[in-house]
Amino acid sequence: MIEKRMYVDGQWVDARSGKTRSIINPANQEVIAEVAEGGREDSRVAIAAARRAFDQGDWPRTPANERGALVYRLGELVAREREELARLETLDTGKTLEESRWDMDDIAGIFKYYGGLADKDGGESIASPVPDSSSTLVREPVGVCGQISPWNYPLLQASWKMAPALAAGCTIVMKPSEITPLTTIRITELAQEAGFPAGVVNTVLGEGAEVGAELAESPQVDLISFTGGITTGKQVMRAASGNVKKVALELGGKNPNIIFADADFDTALDYVLNGVFFHAGQICSAGARVMVEEPLHDRLVEALAQRIKRIVVGDGFNPDSRMGPLISAEHRDKVERYVEVAQREGANLVLGGRRPEADHLQDGFYYEPTLFTGCSNDMKIVQEEVFGPVITIEKFSTEDEAVARANSTIYGLSAGFWTRDPDRIQRMSRALRFGTVWVNDFNVYFTQAPWGGYKQSGLGRELGKMGLEEYTEVKHVYQNFNAKPLNWFGA
Ligand SMILES: NC(=O)c1ccc[n+]([C@@H]2O[C@H](COP(=O)([O-])OP(=O)(O)OC[C@H]3O[C@@H](n4cnc5c(N)ncnc54)[C@H](O)[C@@H]3O)[C@@H](O)[C@H]2O)c1
Numbered sequence: 001m002i003e004k005r006m007y008v009d010g011q012w013v014d015a016r017s018g019k020t021r022s023i024i025n026p027a028n029q030e031v032i033a034e035v036a037e038g039g040r041e042d043s044r045v046a047i048a049a050a051r052r053a054f055d056q057g058d059w060p061r062t063p064a065n066e067r068g069a070l071v072y073r074l075g076e077l078v079a080r081e082r083e084e085l086a087r088l089e090t091l092d093t094g095k096t097l098e099e100s101r102w103d104m105d106d107i108a109g110i111f112k113y114y115g116g117l118a119d120k121d122g123g124e125s126i127a128s129p130v131p132d133s134s135s136t137l138v139r140e141p142v143g144v145c146g147q148i149s150p151w152n153y154p155l156l157q158a159s160w161k162m163a164p165a166l167a168a169g170c171t172i173v174m175k176p177s178e179i180t181p182l183t184t185i186r187i188t189e190l191a192q193e194a195g196f197p198a199g200v201v202n203t204v205l206g207e208g209a210e211v212g213a214e215l216a217e218s219p220q221v222d223l224i225s226f227t228g229g230i231t232t233g234k235q236v237m238r239a240a241s242g243n244v245k246k247v248a249l250e251l252g253g254k255n256p257n258i259i260f261a262d263a264d265f266d267t268a269l270d271y272v273l274n275g276v277f278f279h280a281g282q283i284c285s286a287g288a289r290v291m292v293e294e295p296l297h298d299r300l301v302e303a304l305a306q307r308i309k310r311i312v313v314g315d316g317f318n319p320d321s322r323m324g325p326l327i328s329a330e331h332r333d334k335v336e337r338y339v340e341v342a343q344r345e346g347a348n349l350v351l352g353g354r355r356p357e358a359d360h361l362q363d364g365f366y367y368e369p370t371l372f373t374g375c376s377n378d379m380k381i382v383q384e385e386v387f388g389p390v391i392t393i394e395k396f397s398t399e400d401e402a403v404a405r406a407n408s409t410i411y412g413l414s415a416g417f418w419t420r421d422p423d424r425i426q427r428m429s430r431a432l433r434f435g436t437v438w439v440n441d442f443n444v445y446f447t448q449a450p451w452g453g454y455k456q457s458g459l460g461r462e463l464g465k466m467g468l469e470e471y472t473e474v475k476h477v478y479q480n481f482n483a484k485p486l487n488w489f490g491a
């Protein structure tokens with residue numbers, strides 16, 4: 001049994017209340033760890049430590065190349081511990097071990113990327129309109145950052161925040177999801193090993209409504225970066241208004257995958273499956289909303305059904321498994337409710353829509369890969385984020401119709417389309433209102449390119465150069481080399 005505590009001001013500490021929480025493996029409901037369960041006071045103490053480290057410590061004033069070297073070193077430690085971290089992630093989330101390994105490779109690269117980027121900004125010189133003067137823009141670290149992450153990609157989403165914040169010279173208080181804290185705790189141990197000064201990296205554990213809300217509300221926090229659901233994101237935004245802290249939000253998505261009749265059929269088909277069933281559909285950018293041009297509809301549905309029947313559902317540690325369990329009983333209930341409503345609204349259930357019957361899957365939160373046809377734009381299952389292994393198929397006849405429908409939700413995270421027509425590629429890329437648009441591909445993200453949502457899918461961008469800039473304030477420094485009295489108020 002793993003036992004873990006919080007990390008505050010360079011010390012591993014229990015919750016002040018002494019409370020702990022059992023962490024469950026969603027594949028079999030076994031208790032895998034006992035971790036400290038912090039409260040608001042634990043959050044306050046961590047914020048105070050981060051505040052001291054920022055205001056009085058060396059970190060924000062450490063030369064950027066030295067900060068970058070430490071961030072890079074953390075990437076090397078993640079690479080060294082790849083297998084252990086991947087195993088922890090699979091234990092905690094149920095995703096297949098191979099998917100967890102991909103995450104760890106990605107994460108090591110994120111730290112190395114931001115480590116390298118830390119000293120690349122030399123400021124900017126502005127052409128001043130005033131004679132004998134200079135005008136310079138410099139970027140400085142924002143300050144103390146609260147970083148709240150979700151359960152579906154626990155360490156990946158934490159790293160998108162941690163690496164650029166540290167590279168920029170900020171101090172951080174991380175709060176992983178209370179149900180999947182293990183890899184965030186492990187990377188905190190690695191940050192300690194790398195040698196980050198006390199108070200620069202802090203990790204608090206516990207419920208969002210307590211520990212997370214304190215981070216969002218605290219006047220001592222300068223920036224809150226949140227990844228999670230829209231409802232919680234709005235709460236965070238409201239809470240942050242108290243001291244007008246900077247807010248970065250990565251929220252949910254309803255991501256259309258649009259297949260035109262001239263698409264490369266086999267590849268598009270394969271990416272419909274990849275787009276939804278990786279991590280059992282628990283991906284913000286899951287392409288669960290499949291829109292297919294009418295002439296291709298029947299062929300696609302038939303081929304999809306054949307492929308879906310062959311998906312092996314099972315424990316993420318079994319190398320044959322291609323899809324693990326859902327994260328919790330509550331989350332599976334939510335997916336089931338969406339499936340029931342879809343049927344009531346007239347969608348046609350082709351496959352799945354139930355828990356698997358196999359004996360060896362009874363202890364986990366498994367759900368069968370599910371396929372609906374006959375879906376329409378007004379259905380709840382088409383408009384809302386299900387976050388489960390459920391595909392809805394809609395037919396369309398014209399490009400304009402596909403665009404209008406794809407854009408018709410409150411979300412704007414990502415969208416993809418498949419066609420060989422170069423003119424259509426240009427038109428569609430412009431018309432789709434999403435933070436990421438994939439052309440003849442789906443669900444691709446990498447460290448070098450920014451990620452974030454239009455509309456209610458979020459605020460700000462993570463990754464790439466913009467991901468670093470989120471953690472900086474821009475200061476304009478103006479110097480007059482030949483100042484003279486103005487005498488407006490008399491000499
Ligand atoms: N846009 C992206 O890049 C991205 C990436 C991953 C996940 N997501 C989204 O995350 C959601 C799934 O994650 P989830 O179920 O963990 O989300 P959630 O909103 O329930 O929780 C996210 C985090 O917020 C904390 N929290 C809960 N209440 C809080 C409060 N009042 N104040 C502060 N923090 C609070 C939780 O403890 C958790 O750490 C999905 O909607 C998914 O689309 C988005």
Ligand SMILES: C[N+](C)(C)CC=O
Pocket residue numbers: 152153156282283284285445
């Ligand atoms: C952003 N991404 C795709 C890594 C995970 C979303 O849940």
